[in-house]
Amino acid sequence: MVTAVTMTVVASAASGAGASGASTTSTSTTATPTSASTTASKTVWLCLPGHIPDPCTPPLTTTRESATNDALGVEHITPVKDPKIDCFYVYPTVSDQKTAQANLDIDPEERSIALYQAAYYSRYCRVFAPMYRQATLAGIGAVPASPTTSSSGPPPAPANPAAAYADVLGAWRTYLKTYNHGRGVVFIGHSQGSFELEQLLSRQVDNHPSVRKLLVSAIILGGNVTVKKGSDVGGTFEHIPACRSARQLGCVVAFSTFDAPVPTDSLFGRTPRSGLQVLCTDPAALAGGAAPLDAVIPSAPFAPGTIIGQATGLLGLTVPHVATPWVEYPDSYRGRCSSAGGADVLQIQAENGAPTIHAVPTPGWGLHLVDAQIGLGNLVGMVGIQAAGYFRKTGR
Numbered sequence: 001m002v003t004a005v006t007m008t009v010v011a012s013a014a015s016g017a018g019a020s021g022a023s024t025t026s027t028s029t030t031a032t033p034t035s036a037s038t039t040a041s042k043t044v045w046l047c048l049p050g051h052i053p054d055p056c057t058p059p060l061t062t063t064r065e066s067a068t069n070d071a072l073g074v075e076h077i078t079p080v081k082d083p084k085i086d087c088f089y090v091y092p093t094v095s096d097q098k099t100a101q102a103n104l105d106i107d108p109e110e111r112s113i114a115l116y117q118a119a120y121y122s123r124y125c126r127v128f129a130p131m132y133r134q135a136t137l138a139g140i141g142a143v144p145a146s147p148t149t150s151s152s153g154p155p156p157a158p159a160n161p162a163a164a165y166a167d168v169l170g171a172w173r174t175y176l177k178t179y180n181h182g183r184g185v186v187f188i189g190h191s192q193g194s195f196e197l198e199q200l201l202s203r204q205v206d207n208h209p210s211v212r213k214l215l216v217s218a219i220i221l222g223g224n225v226t227v228k229k230g231s232d233v234g235g236t237f238e239h240i241p242a243c244r245s246a247r248q249l250g251c252v253v254a255f256s257t258f259d260a261p262v263p264t265d266s267l268f269g270r271t272p273r274s275g276l277q278v279l280c281t282d283p284a285a286l287a288g289g290a291a292p293l294d295a296v297i298p299s300a301p302f303a304p305g306t307i308i309g310q311a312t313g314l315l316g317l318t319v320p321h322v323a324t325p326w327v328e329y330p331d332s333y334r335g336r337c338s339s340a341g342g343a344d345v346l347q348i349q350a351e352n353g354a355p356t357i358h359a360v361p362t363p364g365w366g367l368h369l370v371d372a373q374i375g376l377g378n379l380v381g382m383v384g385i386q387a388a389g390y391f392r393k394t395g396r
Contacts, residue, residue, distance in 0.1 A: 067354035092191030100139035130171030133160030194223025269343035294377025
């Protein structure tokens with residue numbers, strides 16, 4: 001039973017836009033630029049180990065529920081004492097700031113999405129998550145933008161995608177210089193965050209063997225990673241193959257979720273580039289076939305009082321009242337990668353009385369809003385296995 005995760009609205013893969021909400025003060029001592037300059041600013045960290053508050057290090061105690069909300073027990077999860085790897089997370093489009101491009105203020109939307117999508121990985125890794133000047137909901141036309149000039153003046157400037165990437169690149173370089181010390185890295189992204197990570201990985205990791213050896217895996221959801229038809233490599237990355245086993249290192253997991261035929265105008269699962277196809281790796285069955293998915297969600301509502309928080313009800317799902325920070329729904333959905341209709345996506349099917357999830361905002365988006373939650377238990381389990389394997393391989 002996956003909750004209404006967030007009104008994570010993204011631009012198409014071609015535009016790669018996204019970002020932030022109501023303003024609060026960052027915990028980092030940095031300047032907060034508001035211009036669309038492409039110059040990377042000093043990194044503002046949404047999640048940074050050792051800093052308080054940190055939305056990526058919550059308690060992990062989890063209530064297990066059946067598909068029909070019958071309690072199955074409580075799991076008292078303790079993060080590994082000394083994580084051997086790190087996770088580098090780039091969040092999707094969540095900002096409802098009224099300009100086309102977000103500044104670097106840490107708002108409720110970013111804190112909530114980090115909790116929902118990245119925090120559960122803290123069981124096995126230190127989580128680093130930078131803020132970046134993504135295109136906002138207003139910037140991609142999902143909500144009206146506030147005018148910045150008089151009615152007779154020019155319209156507000158559009159978001160500058162180069163500024164968003166400059167922030168992510170700057171954060172990655174800061175992480176490598178200051179925090180990495182040769183540690184393995186799992187990259188995690190969704191939607192606009194996936195588009196940013198695809199650029200980062202292709203430019204800074206894929207063709208650099210000395211950096212690529214740090215790659216534990218990349219979890220790139222809702223971002224249309226491509227490969228050569230019939231292959232696990234080529235397309236987006238030349239040297240980073242699809243993950244086909246939880247024990248495989250240096251590989252990528254990628255999928256977009258649907259539970260119905262994929263419309264021809266879908267943003268996900270299709271590529272216009274000849275000889276390529278969109279990669280789908282089922283997190284519960286990396287080698288192929290169908291398998292039960294392990295959905296995990298926070299019990300806290302998503303950013304109450306925000307536009308995106310209000311929009312979460314559109315998925316038509318509810319979260320039971322539990323005393324633990326997390327709720328896990330094993331065996332409530334079954335997934336299989338499908339190429340039906342020429343679209344390569346993860347098709348899921350409700351089982352054991354689990355509710356059908358609504359496509360939001362249109363059928364062409366499929367279940368984009370729950371990409372990160374539907375198999376979160378499977379993905380975190382994979383990262384745990386990979387972390388152990390990386391340590392055995394490298395001794396660090």
